[in-house]
Amino acid sequence: MKEVLIRPELCMGCRSCEIACAVEHSESKNLFAAIMEKPTPQKRIYVEYVPEYNAAIPMTCRHCEDAPCTTVCPTKALKQDEITRVVTHSTDLCIGCWACSMVCNYGVIGRQKEARVAVKCNLCPGREIPACVEACPTNALVFLEVKKLSGVKRTEAALKLARGMQGKAL
Amino acid sequence: MPTAVYCDLSRCIGCRACELACQRENKTSRISLEVVEGLAPVPVSCRQCETPLCTAPCPGGALRYENGRLEYDAEKCTGCGLCILACPFGAAVLKGGVIERCDFCPEKEIPVCVATCPTAALFCAEAESFGKNIRHRNVEKMKKILDPSIAAGREGRR
Amino acid sequence: MEEKNLYPTICPYCSLGCGFFLEVKEGKVAGLSYMPGHPVNEGSLCPKGNASTEVLTHPDRLLHPLLKTENGWKEISWEEALSLAAAKMGSVLQEYGPDALAFLGSAKCSNEENYLFQKIARLLGTNNVDNCARLCHASTLTGLGKSLGAGAMTNPLSDLENSDCIFVVGSNFAENHPVISRWILRAKERGAFVIVADPRRTPSTWLSDLFLRLKPGTDIALLNGMMHVIVSEGLLDREFIRKRTRDFEGFERILSEYSPEAASAITGVPAGDIIKAAREYAKADAAAILYSMGITQHISGTDNVIACSDLALICGQVGKKGAGIFPLRGQNNVQGACDMGSLAEYFPGYGKVGDKEAAARLKKIWAAEKLSEKPGLTTAKMSEAARAGKLKALYLLGEDPVNSHPDSLNVRKALEKLDFLVVQDIFMTDTAEYADLILPAAAWAEKEGSFTSTERRVQWISRAIAPPGEAKADLDILLGFAEKLGLGLEYRDAGEVLAEISRVVPMYGGITKERLLQAYRVSWPCPETGHPGTPILHTERFNTPDGLARLIPVEYRSPAESPDPAYPFLLTTGRTGLHYNGGSMSKRSSFLLEKEPELFVEINPSDAQTMEIEEGNNIILETRRGSTQAKARLTERVSRGVLFMPFHFSGTNMLTGDALDREAGIPEFKVSACRVRRV
Known part of the structure; x- marks a missing residue:
C-alpha cells in the first residue's frame, strides 16, 4: 500500500502540510471558513523544528504493521484495516483514556479539545493523495509505496555516482 | 484542565514505588503494577477518561464528569460495583462498601506516585502535550541525517 | 493548615543516600514528603524508601533493656544493663585476654557510632572489630585499594548522566538501587550505550542495549576477554597507560589466553557480544563501570574488582567526568563504617593495622598507651573462633548474622557457644534470640549523626523524633558502656565525635557538624576546613605512593563449588x-x-x-x-x-x-x- 513517507532533507519547515491537514479535516474544507469553525479543525501531522541545523522533520502516523495503539484501545475506537493497514479512529467510540497516546512510538495521536477525543491521521479517505502530501512544496512528503521510494533513492544515488565517475574521467 | 497520570513504558523498571507511595498516602494502593510475562512492567491506574464509561451506570451520581474532569463523591457511593464492571482498566477497587479510585492527590502539588517514580516514567501531563515529548525524542534520533556534513551534496537541499 | 514540621533526613535503606522530609506532628511521624532539591534522587524514592517510616512506629520495637533469664526475657534498667555488659566483658578480658572479645559494628549506624565502637574495641586491646562490609564490599576495599589506592566510588552517581557507555556487571540496580536507573536513563536519552552482564534477566537488563548472560562466577573471563579485544584491536588509551599507570607489560601477556572465543567458552556469552561490548566500552568518550555484589561476593572477589579496574585503566576511563568505577554499596553507611576503621585490618582512615606510623599517630590522638598490632578476626573468622571456644564474648551493634551471614547453621552454633552476647538493635532479630543481653537502640530518625553514602557524600541526619520507650541513641549507649568500663571517653554529642574524627581520618579533615548542617552534603576527601570536597577522585594522581595506578593481571578461577551429579x-x-x-x-x-x-x-x-x-x-x-x-x-x-x-x-x-x-x-x-x- 501507499503511505506518507518523509524525506526530511527536503523539508524547509513551512508547515503547509499542517494547515492543509487541518483544513482537510474541517467541515467546510476551506481555509478561511475553517478558522472560524467550532470545534476548531485540528492537524494530524506535526512539523518538528531542529534548531541546530535550522531544519525541520514532519511527523505523522506511520500506520504501523502491528499498531500498538489499536491493541491497547479498550473500546476498539482505533481499528486497523486488514488489507490497507490504515489505522482509523472512531470519535463515537473513543472514551478519551489516552492509552493510545501513551504507547504510540511517534507521538502523533493528538487531542480534540472540545470533543475530548483523540485525533489522528486517517490518510484522507476520499482523496487520491492525502492533503499534506499535496500541499508540500518541496516533495519532502511523498505518497508512495516504500519500495517505490527506495527505487527513487536508488536512481538518485546512481545519478550521483555516474556524475562522480564522469568527473574522474575528465 | 483534564490531566492524568501517564506512563512512559520504556522507562518503567517495575520497582513498585508508585504502589507503595499510593498505599502510604491512601492506605490502599490505587495504582497497581502488572508485569506482563515477567518482562514488561505496566503501572495501571485510573486513566481519567474524558468520556468515562464508569459514570454511565453509576446510580447515585457518585461518579460524574464535571468541569472537564472526572469527579467522585464517596458520600454518594452505594458500593454497587457497576463502575467496576464498566471500567475497561480495572482501576476502581471496592473497599469498605465504597469505591476507591485515583483522586490525583488533591492536597499535593503532584500525585505521590509521580513524585516518587525513580525513573520519572510516570508523569502528569495534558493529553495534547505529551505526544510532543515522544516526537522530540524521535527527532533527536533522526536529526543526524540533517547534519550538513552528511546532507551536503544531496539534491534539492536549500 | 495543620501544625506539621518537616525534617530533612536521609533514607535508612540502601547506600545511595536519597533525601526526603519527615513530616512530624506532635512528636510523632505523620508521613513523608519528597525532596526534589536533593542531588541524588531529585525527590524520587524507591518502594523501600516509601515504606521507611513504618519502621519508626512499629509495635515490635524494643523498648527496654532485656536480660535473658530462665523464665524468658526480663526488663532491667539501663544502669543494670550497662554495668552487667561492662562487668561481663571486663571479666572475659581479665580471664582470657583482649582477643577473646569481638565487636561487630553496623553499617546501619552513623560514622560517629562506628568510630566510637572501634575505639572502644581498640582501647580494650583488640582489633577484633568488623562490620558487614566484610560480606558485601570487602573485596572493593582490597581490590580498588591495590589498583587505585582508594576503595571507593570514583564519581558521583549523578555523573552517570554524562556517560556515553555504561557497563553494569553483577548488579541488579533496577531492583536494588532503583534511583540509579534515573541517571542511567538520562544518559541513554543522550545516546549512551548500556551493557548489562548478569546471569539473570533482571529489570536492569530491560534498560540495556546489550545483555551478556554469563554463567555465575565467570566475571574475570568476561572482563579479560573484553580486554583482549581492546588490546588486540588497539583501542587502548596508550597515553593514559604511559602517564598514569604501571606494570602494563606483564599485564598484557596474561590476556593472550582470553581470546573472545576462549572467554565465550567459559562464560557462555557469545564471542560476538564480548567483542561488541569491548568496542562500545573502549570507543566511548566517557565510559563508566557499575558493579555490585555479583562481582564482590565470590572467592575471587578481589580479583573480580581488580579486573573491573584494569578494564577502566587501560581505556583511560578513570578520573574524568562521566567515567569511573562505581561500586554500588549495600548499606546506607557501609562506606562510612569502613572509613571509620570498623574493620579488622584497618585503623580509621585506612591506616593498616601493624603499620607503626599509623599506630603511633592514633596513639597520640587517643592518648592510648598501646594498641594491638595484630590484625583482628573478620566476621567469618569470628564465627570460627567462637565455635573453637577461643572467642568468649561478642558485642553486636545492629547486626543479624543468623540471617545475613553464610552457612547460618554454623553461625547459630557459634552464637550458642559464646559466654556472653550483647545485641544492640531496634528489633528482636533471629540473632537476638541468642543474646544474653539486649539493648534497645534508636532508629535513624531518632538520633543524630553523619552518614557516608556510596558516592562518598557525607550527610547529616538530625533528630526528628524521640526514640520509643527507653530506647536510646547508639552513641549514648556506647558512651555509657565505655564509662562503665572506665575508658574515660567524654563526648557531649555526635558533633564532638565528628570533630575528633576530622582529626583522625585525613579525608574527613574539613568535615564538621556545622558544615554538614549548612549544606548537609560534602564528598570526601575534604582534607581541610575550606576545602569544597572532591566529587571526582583520581583526576590528577592516584592515591598510591607514586601516584600511579597499578595494572594487576588476574586469572580466572572457577568458583569454590561447581555443580556436579550429586548437586546439579x-x-x-x-x-x-x-x-x-x-x-x-x-x-x-x-x-x-x-x-x-x-x-x-x-x-x-x-x-x-x-x-x-x-x-x-x-x-x-x-x-x-x-x-x-x-x-x-x-x-x-x-x-x-x-x-x-x-x-x-x-x-x-x-x-x-x-x-x-x-x-x-x-x-x-x-x-x-x-x-x-x-x-
Missing part, C-alpha cells in the same frame, strides 16, 4: 526490589511484606518441567551445608541449571557456603551447588 544446580542469591538484606526492617513493613510475603526460588520452566515442579509448589533445596524449603517461581529470568533465591528470609543462608576470598575474607554467597526435590 547452581544456586545464586541476591536481593529483591521490595526487601532489604536480613529483612529485620523491611519484613516489618506491612506494605512490603504483603507484596513479597515469603521465600521463593526462581527456577527455569524447562528445569521445572523435568522435575514436575509447578508454579507455587513448595520445593526443598539442599546443599552440602543445609536444606530449606521455598516456593517455586517458574521464570525465564534464570537460565537452565541456575536457581536464584533472595536472602531476606532465614532459609537462604543455611544453604550458602563460607568459602572465602583469601584477601578480603568475603564469603562466596553467589555460587553454591544445590539439588532440588519436591516436598
Whole structure:
C-alpha cells in the first residue's frame, strides 16, 4: 500500500502540510471558513523544528504493521484495516483514556479539545493523495509505496555516482 | 484542565514505588503494577477518561464528569460495583462498601506516585502535550541525517 | 493548615543516600514528603524508601533493656544493663585476654557510632572489630585499594548522566538501587550505550542495549576477554597507560589466553557480544563501570574488582567526568563504617593495622598507651573462633548474622557457644534470640549523626523524633558502656565525635557538624576546613605512593563449588526490589511484606518441567551445608541449571557456603551447588 513517507532533507519547515491537514479535516474544507469553525479543525501531522541545523522533520502516523495503539484501545475506537493497514479512529467510540497516546512510538495521536477525543491521521479517505502530501512544496512528503521510494533513492544515488565517475574521467 | 497520570513504558523498571507511595498516602494502593510475562512492567491506574464509561451506570451520581474532569463523591457511593464492571482498566477497587479510585492527590502539588517514580516514567501531563515529548525524542534520533556534513551534496537541499 | 514540621533526613535503606522530609506532628511521624532539591534522587524514592517510616512506629520495637533469664526475657534498667555488659566483658578480658572479645559494628549506624565502637574495641586491646562490609564490599576495599589506592566510588552517581557507555556487571540496580536507573536513563536519552552482564534477566537488563548472560562466577573471563579485544584491536588509551599507570607489560601477556572465543567458552556469552561490548566500552568518550555484589561476593572477589579496574585503566576511563568505577554499596553507611576503621585490618582512615606510623599517630590522638598490632578476626573468622571456644564474648551493634551471614547453621552454633552476647538493635532479630543481653537502640530518625553514602557524600541526619520507650541513641549507649568500663571517653554529642574524627581520618579533615548542617552534603576527601570536597577522585594522581595506578593481571578461577551429579544446580542469591538484606526492617513493613510475603526460588520452566515442579509448589533445596524449603517461581529470568533465591528470609543462608576470598575474607554467597526435590 501507499503511505506518507518523509524525506526530511527536503523539508524547509513551512508547515503547509499542517494547515492543509487541518483544513482537510474541517467541515467546510476551506481555509478561511475553517478558522472560524467550532470545534476548531485540528492537524494530524506535526512539523518538528531542529534548531541546530535550522531544519525541520514532519511527523505523522506511520500506520504501523502491528499498531500498538489499536491493541491497547479498550473500546476498539482505533481499528486497523486488514488489507490497507490504515489505522482509523472512531470519535463515537473513543472514551478519551489516552492509552493510545501513551504507547504510540511517534507521538502523533493528538487531542480534540472540545470533543475530548483523540485525533489522528486517517490518510484522507476520499482523496487520491492525502492533503499534506499535496500541499508540500518541496516533495519532502511523498505518497508512495516504500519500495517505490527506495527505487527513487536508488536512481538518485546512481545519478550521483555516474556524475562522480564522469568527473574522474575528465 | 483534564490531566492524568501517564506512563512512559520504556522507562518503567517495575520497582513498585508508585504502589507503595499510593498505599502510604491512601492506605490502599490505587495504582497497581502488572508485569506482563515477567518482562514488561505496566503501572495501571485510573486513566481519567474524558468520556468515562464508569459514570454511565453509576446510580447515585457518585461518579460524574464535571468541569472537564472526572469527579467522585464517596458520600454518594452505594458500593454497587457497576463502575467496576464498566471500567475497561480495572482501576476502581471496592473497599469498605465504597469505591476507591485515583483522586490525583488533591492536597499535593503532584500525585505521590509521580513524585516518587525513580525513573520519572510516570508523569502528569495534558493529553495534547505529551505526544510532543515522544516526537522530540524521535527527532533527536533522526536529526543526524540533517547534519550538513552528511546532507551536503544531496539534491534539492536549500 | 495543620501544625506539621518537616525534617530533612536521609533514607535508612540502601547506600545511595536519597533525601526526603519527615513530616512530624506532635512528636510523632505523620508521613513523608519528597525532596526534589536533593542531588541524588531529585525527590524520587524507591518502594523501600516509601515504606521507611513504618519502621519508626512499629509495635515490635524494643523498648527496654532485656536480660535473658530462665523464665524468658526480663526488663532491667539501663544502669543494670550497662554495668552487667561492662562487668561481663571486663571479666572475659581479665580471664582470657583482649582477643577473646569481638565487636561487630553496623553499617546501619552513623560514622560517629562506628568510630566510637572501634575505639572502644581498640582501647580494650583488640582489633577484633568488623562490620558487614566484610560480606558485601570487602573485596572493593582490597581490590580498588591495590589498583587505585582508594576503595571507593570514583564519581558521583549523578555523573552517570554524562556517560556515553555504561557497563553494569553483577548488579541488579533496577531492583536494588532503583534511583540509579534515573541517571542511567538520562544518559541513554543522550545516546549512551548500556551493557548489562548478569546471569539473570533482571529489570536492569530491560534498560540495556546489550545483555551478556554469563554463567555465575565467570566475571574475570568476561572482563579479560573484553580486554583482549581492546588490546588486540588497539583501542587502548596508550597515553593514559604511559602517564598514569604501571606494570602494563606483564599485564598484557596474561590476556593472550582470553581470546573472545576462549572467554565465550567459559562464560557462555557469545564471542560476538564480548567483542561488541569491548568496542562500545573502549570507543566511548566517557565510559563508566557499575558493579555490585555479583562481582564482590565470590572467592575471587578481589580479583573480580581488580579486573573491573584494569578494564577502566587501560581505556583511560578513570578520573574524568562521566567515567569511573562505581561500586554500588549495600548499606546506607557501609562506606562510612569502613572509613571509620570498623574493620579488622584497618585503623580509621585506612591506616593498616601493624603499620607503626599509623599506630603511633592514633596513639597520640587517643592518648592510648598501646594498641594491638595484630590484625583482628573478620566476621567469618569470628564465627570460627567462637565455635573453637577461643572467642568468649561478642558485642553486636545492629547486626543479624543468623540471617545475613553464610552457612547460618554454623553461625547459630557459634552464637550458642559464646559466654556472653550483647545485641544492640531496634528489633528482636533471629540473632537476638541468642543474646544474653539486649539493648534497645534508636532508629535513624531518632538520633543524630553523619552518614557516608556510596558516592562518598557525607550527610547529616538530625533528630526528628524521640526514640520509643527507653530506647536510646547508639552513641549514648556506647558512651555509657565505655564509662562503665572506665575508658574515660567524654563526648557531649555526635558533633564532638565528628570533630575528633576530622582529626583522625585525613579525608574527613574539613568535615564538621556545622558544615554538614549548612549544606548537609560534602564528598570526601575534604582534607581541610575550606576545602569544597572532591566529587571526582583520581583526576590528577592516584592515591598510591607514586601516584600511579597499578595494572594487576588476574586469572580466572572457577568458583569454590561447581555443580556436579550429586548437586546439579547452581544456586545464586541476591536481593529483591521490595526487601532489604536480613529483612529485620523491611519484613516489618506491612506494605512490603504483603507484596513479597515469603521465600521463593526462581527456577527455569524447562528445569521445572523435568522435575514436575509447578508454579507455587513448595520445593526443598539442599546443599552440602543445609536444606530449606521455598516456593517455586517458574521464570525465564534464570537460565537452565541456575536457581536464584533472595536472602531476606532465614532459609537462604543455611544453604550458602563460607568459602572465602583469601584477601578480603568475603564469603562466596553467589555460587553454591544445590539439588532440588519436591516436598
